[in-house]
Amino acid sequence: MIKFVDVSKTYPNGVKALRGVNLEVKDGEFVGIIGLSGAGKSTLLRSINKMISITSGKLYIDDIEISSIRGKELRMLRRSIGMIFQSFNLVKRMSVYNNVLTGRVAYHPTFKTVFGLFPKEDKLMALESLDTMGILEKAFTRADQLSGGQQQRVALARALTQKPKLILADEPVASLDPITTVQVMDDFARINRDFGITVIANMHHVDLALKYATRIIGIKDGEVVFDGKSKEITDEKLVQIYGRSLRHDEVLGE
Amino acid sequence: MRAAELALKRKPKRWVINLVFVGATVAAMVYSFAGSTINWTRVRTIGISLRVMMEGFADLQWDFFFGTGIFRFEEGVIYLTLVTLAVAFIGTFMGAVLAIPFGFLASHNIVGKRVARIGEAILVIIRVFPEIVLALILLKGFGMNALTGVMTIGIHSIGMLGKLFAEAIDNMDKSPLEALDAVGANAWQKIRYGIIPQVAADVSSITLYRLDINVRSATVLGIIGAGGLGASLILAADSWSWNILGTILLAIVIMVLTVDAISSYLRGKLV
Numbered sequence: 001m002i003k004f005v006d007v008s009k010t011y012p013n014g015v016k017a018l019r020g021v022n023l024e025v026k027d028g029e030f031v032g033i034i035g036l037s038g039a040g041k042s043t044l045l046r047s048i049n050k051m052i053s054i055t056s057g058k059l060y061i062d063d064i065e066i067s068s069i070r071g072k073e074l075r076m077l078r079r080s081i082g083m084i085f086q087s088f089n090l091v092k093r094m095s096v097y098n099n100v101l102t103g104r105v106a107y108h109p110t111f112k113t114v115f116g117l118f119p120k121e122d123k124l125m126a127l128e129s130l131d132t133m134g135i136l137e138k139a140f141t142r143a144d145q146l147s148g149g150q151q152q153r154v155a156l157a158r159a160l161t162q163k164p165k166l167i168l169a170d171e172p173v174a175s176l177d178p179i180t181t182v183q184v185m186d187d188f189a190r191i192n193r194d195f196g197i198t199v200i201a202n203m204h205h206v207d208l209a210l211k212y213a214t215r216i217i218g219i220k221d222g223e224v225v226f227d228g229k230s231k232e233i234t235d236e237k238l239v240q241i242y243g244r245s246l247r248h249d250e251v252l253g254e
Numbered sequence: 255m256r257a258a259e260l261a262l263k264r265k266p267k268r269w270v271i272n273l274v275f276v277g278a279t280v281a282a283m284v285y286s287f288a289g290s291t292i293n294w295t296r297v298r299t300i301g302i303s304l305r306v307m308m309e310g311f312a313d314l315q316w317d318f319f320f321g322t323g324i325f326r327f328e329e330g331v332i333y334l335t336l337v338t339l340a341v342a343f344i345g346t347f348m349g350a351v352l353a354i355p356f357g358f359l360a361s362h363n364i365v366g367k368r369v370a371r372i373g374e375a376i377l378v379i380i381r382v383f384p385e386i387v388l389a390l391i392l393l394k395g396f397g398m399n400a401l402t403g404v405m406t407i408g409i410h411s412i413g414m415l416g417k418l419f420a421e422a423i424d425n426m427d428k429s430p431l432e433a434l435d436a437v438g439a440n441a442w443q444k445i446r447y448g449i450i451p452q453v454a455a456d457v458s459s460i461t462l463y464r465l466d467i468n469v470r471s472a473t474v475l476g477i478i479g480a481g482g483l484g485a486s487l488i489l490a491a492d493s494w495s496w497n498i499l500g501t502i503l504l505a506i507v508i509m510v511l512t513v514d515a516i517s518s519y520l521r522g523k524l525v
Contacts, residue, residue: 049436079438089433094451102447106438114446155433162437 001026002048002166002198007057009043009222017043018054019222025215027165030192031200032213032230035241040222041202045168048200049081050074061166079106082159082197084169088151092144096135096154099143100126103161122161129157133187149180156187160195167191169201173208181205185212206238310496311503319501331483331505338482339509341403342472346465348404349411350457356412357419357457364423364449373420381413389475400481407468407475415464422456423449455524462517469513473506 004023010016017040025031033041046052047059050066059066066077082103090099104122105113112118130136133153138146143154152172159167169188173181189212192199203209209216210230218226218241225240226233296303317323321330358364360373389406396402431448439447476484483502490498 051432051436075438075440077438078436081436083433083436085429085433087429089429091430091448091451092427093455094447098447098451102434102439102443103437105434105443105447106440110440110442113443158433158437 001060001062002200003058003060005058005060007047007054007059009040009047009052010055017222018047020057021222021224023217023224023227025198025200027198028192028196029198029200030189030212030214031198031217032209032215033200033202033217033219034204034206034209035219036243037204039219041219042170043222044217044219045170045200045202048166048168049078049083051083075106079162080164080166082156082162082164082167084152084155084159084167084172084201086171086174088148088155090143090151090154090158092142094143095140096130096143096146097126097139099154100129100139100157100161103129103158106162125163126157126161129160130154132160133157147180148176149184152176152180152184153187156184156191160191164197166198166200169199171202171204174204181208188212307496310498311500313497313500314504315497315501318498319505331486331502334476334483334486334502335505335509337400338403338472338476338484339469339513341400341475341481342407342465342468342513345404345407345472346411346461346468348408349415349464349468350461352408353412353415353419354457356416357423360416360420361423363426363428370420374417377413377416377420380409381417383410385410385471385475386478389478389480393479398479403472403475403480403482406480407471410471411464411468415460418460419453419457422453422460426452459521459524462521466514466517469510 002023002025004021007018007021008016009018021044033044035041043052047054048061050069054067057067061077064077066074069077091102101118101122104118104125107122108118127136127139130139133156135146135150135153135157138150138154143151146154156167167188172188173184176184185208188199188201191197201209201213203213210233213230216226216228216230216233217224218237220241220243226237317325318329319331321327321333327333356373356377358373360370360377362370364370365373385406388410389402392402392405392409396405426449430452431444434444434448472480473483473487476482476486477488479485483506487499487502490496490502
């Protein structure tokens with residue numbers, strides 16, 4: 001369970017990205033965060049695994065207050081949270097398998113991982129994750145040989161190999177074409193359903209968010225202006241989030 | 255149309271500056287020629303000199319080349335070439351290994367701007383010493399032998415390799431480091447899985463290129479006594495022994511071309 005209590009974030013340049021956010025996300029939810037660019041979606045998401053540190057308020061993950069943790073404790077937190085990025089963030093010159101295996105590094109002592117000594121069960125975990133994502137046959141090709149959709153699946157496999165209870169996705173489909181987008185979103189839905197992993201995703205395609213997420217959080221100027229079931233989203237609510245009504249083509253996510 | 259005409263009038267007039275530069279260059283050349291003491295007798299007899307030289311080159315000393323006959327193997331060109339190659343190889347290896355920490359130290363991405371400036375400054379200081387000057391200093395410490403050559407090449411190589419390694423690190427894709435942060439990797443793990451796989455090919459390629467350069471340097475350094483071919487080369491030149499000189503030159507040409515070919519081939523295989 002994730003709990004935001006009066007969380008604010010002010011960047012050193014004075015930008016207030018989050019203003020007094022209060023939220024609670026239960027285990028197993030699929031949350032879509034929507035809002036304009038610069039509204040604070042990314043900051044909200046990244047504060048959960050402390051890729052960005054909040055400036056005030058309290059943030060709990062499973063009753064552990066994370067704003068003060070550092071060093072090894074922080075790395076232990078992060079290894080239990082998968083993260084997916086817009087540009088996949090794979091090492092392109094490394095094999096798919098080795099990329100996925102990096103999901104295990106925080107589980108082992110430095111000297112073992114530096115020499116590439118992973119236990120057999122970890123190696124199998126990596127390959128099983130690839131199998132789950134349907135790209136096992138690509139395991140030993142270099143990551144740069146894969147298409148964008150396949151690369152994002154490798155990134156998902158890397159996250160799964162962490163055995164996470166939560167996956168954060170920062171614009172996971174923003175650099176994919178519409179068909180691949182649907183496939184990757186289906187993968188997220190499947191992971192959420194089959195493994196019970198909580199998914200929190202930033203999305204700028206409203207229709208995708210509404211289709212896949214069971215809960216929508218709308219952010220405007222760093223404040224939560226909508227928090228409810230996807231079904232409860234109306235045009236009026238969208239006006240609240242985006243400051244104006246969306247045109248037909250914008251909602252289609254094309 | 256009007257706007258274009260006005261723009262044409264505003265076009266900066268560069269001819270004055272160009273004229274000044276050309277004039278200064280011509281003046282400098284004239285001055286240098288006038289001040290130099292050209293031995294005109296030598297210039298007039300250059301044909302004869304060339305003929306003698308060519309005769310020498312046609313009379314290559316194969317016993318000297320292979321270190322057979324009256325020559326011991328350790329006196330032969332083959333052995334000396336191997337020493338020169340060894341100096342270049344060990345020196346480059348030493349330089350490359352030592353350049354890696356300097357590369358990190360001078361990389362803005364890894365240590366931040368402030369520390370990187372210190373790292374860069376150290377590398378510049380290493381680079382400003384011309385190789386020969388460095389060798390002359392080290393000669394006093396290590397003596398007239400191959401070790402001086404190795405140390406000179408090793409230390410000098412750090413300067414350029416460190417800078418190029420830092421550039422390779424700064425030019426790489428930083429996004430995997432973000433992903434490694436997110437999986438909970440520590441600094442060593444980020445280097446091992448985020449940086450090394452990305453820069454290994456570039457670093458190897460740069461090192462091979464430097465080996466190419468260092469083979470030539472090792473030959474030249476031998477002239478001042480840092481081991482290998484150079485010492486025989488200068489002795490042969492001083493005593494006008496064109497046949498000996500030609501024999502050594504043949505070895506140098508073969509060595510340089512071979513190393514060049516191997517290094518180009520390997521670099522082509524990388525990336």
